[in-house]
Each structure stands twice: as structure tokens, then as C-alpha cells.
Amino acid sequence: MTAVQATVLVVVALGGGAVVLSRDPARQALVTSVFGLSLAALFFVFQAPDVALSQIVVGAVALPAMILLALGKIRRRERAAEQKR
Amino acid sequence: MSPRARMVVFGCGAAGFAALLAWGLAGLPSFGHFDGAYGQLLAHITVPERKATSVIAVTTFDFRGFDTLGEEFILFTAAVGVLVLLRLQRGEEQVPADPQTPREPVAESLSLRSVATALVGPVLVLGIYVVAHGALTPGGGFQGGVVLMSSFLLVYLAGSHLRLGGSRPITAMEVAEATGAAGFVLIGLGGLVLAGTFMENFIPAGTRGSLLSGGDVPLFNIAVGLEVMGALLVVLGELLDQRLLTRKESD
Numbered sequence: 001m002t003a004v005q006a007t008v009l010v011v012v013a014l015g016g017g018a019v020v021l022s023r024d025p026a027r028q029a030l031v032t033s034v035f036g037l038s039l040a041a042l043f044f045v046f047q048a049p050d051v052a053l054s055q056i057v058v059g060a061v062a063l064p065a066m067i068l069l070a071l072g073k074i075r076r077r078e079r080a081a082e083q084k085r
Numbered sequence: 086m087s088p089r090a091r092m093v094v095f096g097c098g099a100a101g102f103a104a105l106l107a108w109g110l111a112g113l114p115s116f117g118h119f120d121g122a123y124g125q126l127l128a129h130i131t132v133p134e135r136k137a138t139s140v141i142a143v144t145t146f147d148f149r150g151f152d153t154l155g156e157e158f159i160l161f162t163a164a165v166g167v168l169v170l171l172r173l174q175r176g177e178e179q180v181p182a183d184p185q186t187p188r189e190p191v192a193e194s195l196s197l198r199s200v201a202t203a204l205v206g207p208v209l210v211l212g213i214y215v216v217a218h219g220a221l222t223p224g225g226g227f228q229g230g231v232v233l234m235s236s237f238l239l240v241y242l243a244g245s246h247l248r249l250g251g252s253r254p255i256t257a258m259e260v261a262e263a264t265g266a267a268g269f270v271l272i273g274l275g276g277l278v279l280a281g282t283f284m285e286n287f288i289p290a291g292t293r294g295s296l297l298s299g300g301d302v303p304l305f306n307i308a309v310g311l312e313v314m315g316a317l318l319v320v321l322g323e324l325l326d327q328r329l330l331t332r333k334e335s336d
Contacts, residue, residue: 001116046116049223050139050141050223050224050225050228052223053215053223053224053228054227054228054231057228057231057232057235058231061231061235061238062231062234062235062317065238065321066320066321066324069321069324069325070324073324
């Protein structure tokens, strides 16, 4: 295992911890995006460029976008419920 | 359950999991030493038989093609499921969907708008590149399809919206999704008619390294690219549509 691989493994471990430890869901979605990018780097340095590409587009773009949209929808509904009261 | 008892249960579970994980990891072959016969075989026959340099693309679309067909329809079904759920909710809210009223730009920040506008073109080209070179280099229909989807997402971030030939863009995306899924099956049926087996390669393999090498792999990539782009845009479009509709109601 090379130094680059070891470094990326440590970054991924720290990133995973950061995702779990961030409490605000909207912020968590953005941390997930950065974590997704570091996972892509991990796949790349372990010689799986195909998986790395999929990880970039899904983990760093599509997944956070869907989470943010879903969060926006839930908050709107909560606001609407408060207005009705 | 008291916090103390909960910690004991968690401790037992975590310790057991750690022991099993350590046992499993100790039995793995060391990094870089793979001795699976299937992988070795594929790595040796892909270029001579199919003239495609991306072993992974040939494995997914040729050697394991039927598997990929199933995966295609997982995404298709998921997108249809989201559509059904969201449309039902829109009916419940009784908000009129009026495509004629111009939508307000969503992006307030000028820097976000300029960066998004500048990136639309390059990202679109990158997506087409990744789809077209699926048989040669890492990438392909799935990855390229998501890149294409994000170029349309950038249009939205730039504070604008899609208008494709007067029809609702979401209809056009539904057509793209369906065309991709149907195209995948039709290419497979082409193999059944022209080569005798479903999904058998029926197109000359071409020369190694050229854009059209790999037989039907580039065609499969285009079909998958269309389907993935359409499916994701339909889901995103439905979510954003609702967002705009509900926002209008609250104003």
C-alpha cells in the first residue's frame, strides 16, 4: 500500500465521522457531498476509475441534491402545518 | 430500557461485530493479488474478441448483459414510483399546475448564476464524451447520463428553466427515459434476430481504439445514458415542480 492510498483511507475515515457528527440535516447533506468526493478519490487510488466516476456523479452530485430537495419539501410542509393552527 | 442496559447491549453487539470484521479482514487476499479465474479470463479475451479497451464496459453490456438489463429496469421502476407518489400528493394539495406562467428565477446570488451559466456547456460536452467513450475508457452510459443530468440541473441553478420545443420539459425527459429503456431491449432483441441469442453482439467489432469499436457496446451506452439522464431529470423535475408550485401558493 502506498502513502497516497494510506492518506486517502485516513481522509475517508475522518469524512465518515464528520457526516455522522454533523447534526443539522442540511449541513449534513453538504458534508455527505464532500465525503462522496473523498470516497471517489479512494476508489481512484485503488485502481477502480469506473467506480470512482459513478461515485463522483452519484455521491457528490445526485444524492446531496435529492436530500436537499427532500428536506425543503419536509420543511415546507411543517411551515404549512404551523400556519393552519 | 435504562441507558445502562442500552450501553451493555450496544457494547456486546459492537464487540461481536468488531471480532467478526477482524476475522473476515484477516482472511482477505493481500492487496493487488487477485486470483479469481473469471477476472483473469475477461481481462485476456476482451480486447482480442470485442476490440473494446474498457473491460468493465464489455463485462456489463456483453458478458453480463442480461444482468445489466435488470439493473436498467430497477432505475426505471424507481423513477416511475417517485412519479406516482408525487403526482398523487399534488392532487391532494389542489394546486393548479399552470405551465404558462413564467417561473421566477430561483438563484438570488449573482456569482452562483454566472458560475452555473458558464458550466452548462462544458458539463454537457463532458457528459456526451463520457457516454460516447464508454467502450474505450472508464465511464459509459450510467456515469455520462448522470453528468448530462447535472448539466440540466445547472440550467436550473443559473436561475433559468428548460423549454424544449414548446412542450413541458418533463414530458421530453419522460420520452428520453422510455426511449433509453426501450432501446436497450431493442438492441438485445436485435441480437436475438440477427445473431440467434438475446443480447448477442451482432455489430462488427471494429478496430481497437476507434470510437465505434466494441460492437454493440457503444449503442448500449447511448441507450443507458438516455435512460439514466431521463429518469433522474424526471425525479428532480417533479421535486422542483412541486417546490415552485407550493411556493407560489404561499406567496
